[in-house]
Amino acid sequence: MNEALVRIQSEGPVLWITLNQGKSRNPLSSQMIASLTQALAAGYEDDSCRVIVLAAEGPVFSSGHDLKEMQPSEGEDRGAVRTRIANILENCAALMQGIVQAPKPVIACVQGTATAAGCQLVSACDLAIAASDAHFCTPGVNVGAFCTTPLVGIGRNLSRKHAMEMALTGDMFSADEAIKFGLINRHVAPEALHAETAALAQKIASRSAQSIRGGKAAFYRQIEMPLADAFDYANQVMLEGMTGGADAEEGRMAFIEKRSPVWHQE
Template identity: 65%
Template structure:
């Protein structure tokens, strides 16, 4: 595995193996908060991986017992002697950066997998929901505990509510309770729950399998999926039909069909 981030002060690390970029949150002692620094650095890492032709899939992982505890509450709280307007401006900046980071995942041309080894809380749970796929250890838990502190996890529900049935989303938000990885599979928040000691191997296998597919097909297919999913069904069919025509007449699709008939591995074009 080759390291691609050399800044020892960065709150995450980056490494690439077999065309998979691993982006690992690395503030274990602070429970990997989505601080303003973390959000900016993570967005930059996603952007770099998105334009790197050697990267064909991305994994977001974390070190320590917590995947991410969400926003840094110290950044969100009013400081001694601070005007309320200054606090509100800082909160809006953090939330805007968080929204942009989540959109960077959705809009990335690469498939992105969350590898969840521990607790994913609030915006950390939202981070899991933003990824295209998610695999969690059977010891992982998921919660949106804003209600326990007199607030409400409104922004996390933007992503979570687009992954799971609204009653499951509201159960998370209204109770503030932690739900198991098995529950998260049942809710539709994650794809798989595996034994903790096999999490990295299972995520690696899935990521490398996706990385072996056509980068062109994944790039356009991912964008088309997210574009049509919130359309009325009639509009979605119209859009998807045209997207399907484009996909099935692309250079990689022609190569894929030829490889199928010739019973050989396909030779995909450049990413």
């Protein structure tokens, strides 16, 4: 992994993955996508890690795709350009889907601005805490390219009209508006951002990893189902969780015995 692109730090059961290209606005270049994918995969597999936080250095959380990388190089034909750009987009989509499908919660810790695919990265995370002066934008229309792929994740977080307002105007939206839209959970003073995100991550890390793993997967699966199918599926998952999981048994006994539960380490 290229440590110049991302910085890795563990705070107990919480793994912080920090985009470390602040001077260039933390673009989701092909190399950054590869480094993030690798760092996240390691976190998913690490039994000591229970929660992952995505953060960034500098004044920008992420400016999205590196537009310079999308330009044809000298002598490169149109077919080669299309193949190269398609590969970047596919790898980025895999990164975003991997976060949603991950067995562990992923929290975005957002400072500065998150634009285009950078905004998509925020939308892919399970939770998002932002600085009060953070801004969010899908500016593709400003450069003649609609933010179609960012809207996949953003459109699953926001109402359709709010998502389309972001995409059709290309405007910057404030942290207050991002809360109203449903893109972030809350915002705090910039100087409190790390502490607020760390406290949330540590709280979640203290819960049952077994129940979170199954519950997260079930949530994202049922949310796309018709209502009756969602209840049928969720009932089965909850039945298994309440009758077949060691942590569920431990949780019940701890409640009855009026003590703190001791979760299985996994």
